[in-house]
Amino acid sequence: MKVIVKLFAGARELAGAEEVSVELTAGATVGQLREQLIANYAQLRPLVGHAMFAIGAVYCDDSVEVSEQAEIACIPPVSGG
Amino acid sequence: MKVIVKLFAGARELAGAEEVSVELTAGATVGQLREQLIANYAQLRPLVGHAMFAIGAVYCDDSVEVSEQAEIACIPPVSGG
Amino acid sequence: MIEITKSPIDTVKLLEQVQSSEAGATVLFVGATRRVTEGRETVRLHYEAYETMATAELQRLEQAARRRWPLEQCAISHRLGTVPVGEASVAIAVSSAHRDAAFEAGRWLIDTLKQSVPIWKQEQWADGSSEWVHPTPSPGKK
C-alpha cells in the first residue's frame, strides 16, 4: 500500500517537501514506516530516528498498524512554547 | 517611660482605638511591652499573644529593647493577599 | 516596583512594567475576592494596612526575590479598602530569562506576602456579619 506522510519544520526542509509517499506492505507498523522513510530519504535519518508518528492526529507508538485511510504525520521533536 | 503603640484591624477594634499608650520602665523589652499591653487591655489578650511587634516599621522579637523615639506598632497575625 | 493603592489594580500596567526583551518568561499572579469561602458567601472584603511598613516590607520582599532568582523585572500591587467579589486585591508580576525563576519567584512572593506584610482583610459576609481575619499560627498549616 502507498501512504502519504506529512512532514514539518526541519524534516520538511531536509526532504524539500511538505509530504512524501512511502510504499509499505499491507499491515505494516509505524516502526516499519519509520525504517522505510529513512531508507527512502537518507537525509531524514537524524530527525526521523527521534520523531514521533501520528495517525489521525493521535500519537502512536512503533507497534501500531499503519492505517491507509487516516492522515499520517511524522512529528520531529517539538519546540513550541 | 510612656510609649504609644499603634493598633490595627481586629486589635484596633477590640481596643476601640487606633493607638494606646503604655507605661513601661526604662529599658523595657518588646516582651514586657506585650505583657503590659495585655495587663492594661484584657480584651487584647487573644490577639496580642500571637502578635508581632515592629519598632520603626521593622519586626522585632521579644528580646529587643523598646525605643521611646521610634514608631511602635502591634501587628496581629496578617491576612493580606 | 511596589504599589499600595485604594484604586482597582491595573494588571495590564503591571504586565507592561515587567516587559523586557531579555525575558523569555513572565508570570502574573492575581488574587481576587472569591464568592465562597468554606461554604459561606462573601459580599466583599475590606483591606487595611500599616501602610508605611507594608510598603517597606514589599520592597524587602522584592529585593529578596531578586537576590534569590535571576529576575528581569518584578512588580507588586496591593489594593486597600473595599474589594468586591471578582475584583483583584493583589497582583504580582515577575519576568526572567527562563520560566523556572518566574514561577518560583511568583509563588514565593505571594506566599511570603501573606505571611509577613502588615495588611489585614475583613470578611463581609452575605448574612451581614463581618470579621477581621487573623490566622492563628499552627505548625501543620500550609
Place this chain on the structure above:
Amino acid sequence: MIEITKSPIDTVKLLEQVQSSEAGATVLFVGATRRVTEGRETVRLHYEAYETMATAELQRLEQAARRRWPLEQCAISHRLGTVPVGEASVAIAVSSAHRDAAFEAGRWLIDTLKQSVPIWKQEQWADGSSEWVHPTPSPGKK
C-alpha cells in the same frame, strides 16, 4: 479555551476569559521571544504547527489539567508565524479557588505543551542564519 493564531496574543482577553467570581487565584504565564539565547542574539522566532493536531493536543492538555486540579477556567493561546523579540509566542491563564491549583496547573501546562504539542520554532539569528529547533531527548534534561 484553546486558540492557535497568527496574530499577536491578547493577554488581556485571556485574563478576561478565566475571570470567575469563584476564583480566588489566577495565574498567567507568558512565553516571549528572548533577545539572547546561550550568548547568541535572536532577531525573531518563526513558529510552524501541525495545526489540526496541535489544537486537539491543546484541548487534551486542558482536559487533563481540569481532571487533575480543581480549575475554574483555563485558556491557552499559541501564536504561529513570525514572533519578534519581546512579543509573546504562548500564553496560558488558569483560575481556581486557591492558588496551589492555579500555580501547579499553569506550570504543568507550559511544561507539557513544550513536550507534546506539534509546534516547532525556527531561530532566526542576528548573524542572518536560521535553524529549526528539534531538542534531542536526553535523560538528564530538565
